[in-house]
Amino acid sequence: MSKTIAYLGPPGTFTEEAANQYDPTATRHPMPSISAIAASVIANTVDEGVVPIENSREGSVNDTLDLLIHGSGLAINNELVLPVVHSLVAKPGTDLNKVELIYSHPNALGQCREFIEQELTQAKTTPSLSTVAAVEDMLASDKVAVAIARQRTADLYNVEVLVNDILSDQINATRFVVLGKNDHLPTGNDKTSICLAFSGDKPGLLHTVLGEFAKHKINLTKVESRPSKESLGRYIFLIDLEGHRDVEPIEAVLQEVASHASIFKIFGSYPRFPL
Numbered sequence: 001m002s003k004t005i006a007y008l009g010p011p012g013t014f015t016e017e018a019a020n021q022y023d024p025t026a027t028r029h030p031m032p033s034i035s036a037i038a039a040s041v042i043a044n045t046v047d048e049g050v051v052p053i054e055n056s057r058e059g060s061v062n063d064t065l066d067l068l069i070h071g072s073g074l075a076i077n078n079e080l081v082l083p084v085v086h087s088l089v090a091k092p093g094t095d096l097n098k099v100e101l102i103y104s105h106p107n108a109l110g111q112c113r114e115f116i117e118q119e120l121t122q123a124k125t126t127p128s129l130s131t132v133a134a135v136e137d138m139l140a141s142d143k144v145a146v147a148i149a150r151q152r153t154a155d156l157y158n159v160e161v162l163v164n165d166i167l168s169d170q171i172n173a174t175r176f177v178v179l180g181k182n183d184h185l186p187t188g189n190d191k192t193s194i195c196l197a198f199s200g201d202k203p204g205l206l207h208t209v210l211g212e213f214a215k216h217k218i219n220l221t222k223v224e225s226r227p228s229k230e231s232l233g234r235y236i237f238l239i240d241l242e243g244h245r246d247v248e249p250i251e252a253v254l255q256e257v258a259s260h261a262s263i264f265k266i267f268g269s270y271p272r273f274p275l
Contacts, residue, residue: 002027005178006037006049012132012153018082018176019050032129034063041179042073049179055084056173058110064177065226068267069195069236076193076268078178081275086112088163089135089154090146096162099123101141103134104148112148115166120146135159175273183245183268190244191221192269194254197228197236199262206237209257213241216249236263244269 002025008015009030019028029046031037037049051067054060068074086108090099099120102109106127109116116125123146128134131149135157138147146162154161184190198205213220222240243250245266258264 003048004029004046006031006040006046008034008037008051008130010130010132012135012150012156013130014082014084014150014174015050015052015176017150017152018052018080018174021082022050022078022080022176022178034061034067038067038071038074038179041181047180048077050176051179052174053079053177054175055107055111056171056175058107060224061107062226065238068193069226069238069265070229073181074179075181075183076177076270077180077182077184078270079175079191079273080178081173081175081273084111084167084172084174085150085165086131086148086167087151087154087161088115088146088166089149089157089159090138090162092160094144094146094160094162096120096146097122098144099146100143101126101138101145102148103128103137103141103145105129105131105134108134108148111172112166115163119163132156178270184270186244186247186269187271189272190242190247190269191240191272192243192245192250192254193238193240193267194257195236195238195263195265195267196257196261197234197263198260201233205260209237209260212253212256216253218243218250218253242272 005019005026006029007019034051040046041049051064052061053064102123102125128137134147138145219242225235228234
């Protein structure tokens, strides 16, 4: 029996492409939101879920980070990175000079900001739930409209590609993570994701934690902060580091780091995607 994977739908999204690349033999189930993907994994409706976590241009996907920070019962067990290619699509025969509305997911609109400002100065941007929903919104609009979406979406909806590859930054990729009930066994080339927070506010707290990693020559691949949602000025720090949580010296260092934190959570250890 093939594996079942939930992804951020509908069919035609970048997340579907990521799910297919991760396991082309799996049965894929589109979900309306990242929280719905998590719920389906927790309820054992599917085996795993694929969600976006960050883009090289627009930064982190907050819904995924908040799910990992505040949720329970899930672990990251894999990751993959896909290059982003956006196309400008429309109803056949649409005149680019007469476009009034541009539909797409907010991240896609941000990634293509330069093209929009240069080529569609007369048009208004309108956010959609996904790049696929953007095509549906465009088709339903009574105004001259276009959508920013993938080539596959254009094929699915039989719309015309006006301009292909309209990204403002040609070095653009999205990182996805695979969520399951457990993380991955050590492979020898792994990454571990954690979050932590401090109960007090005094100089050197974060420096002490980062110093533990430096002392043991553990490379950090990402450090960022998110509001704790408890009070203004309180933050949760998210760290990705090289190595597996069950392998020394990572295991001992994480125990030491946890002793300095009021909140400490391991999101999971998983194979590093080759870049």
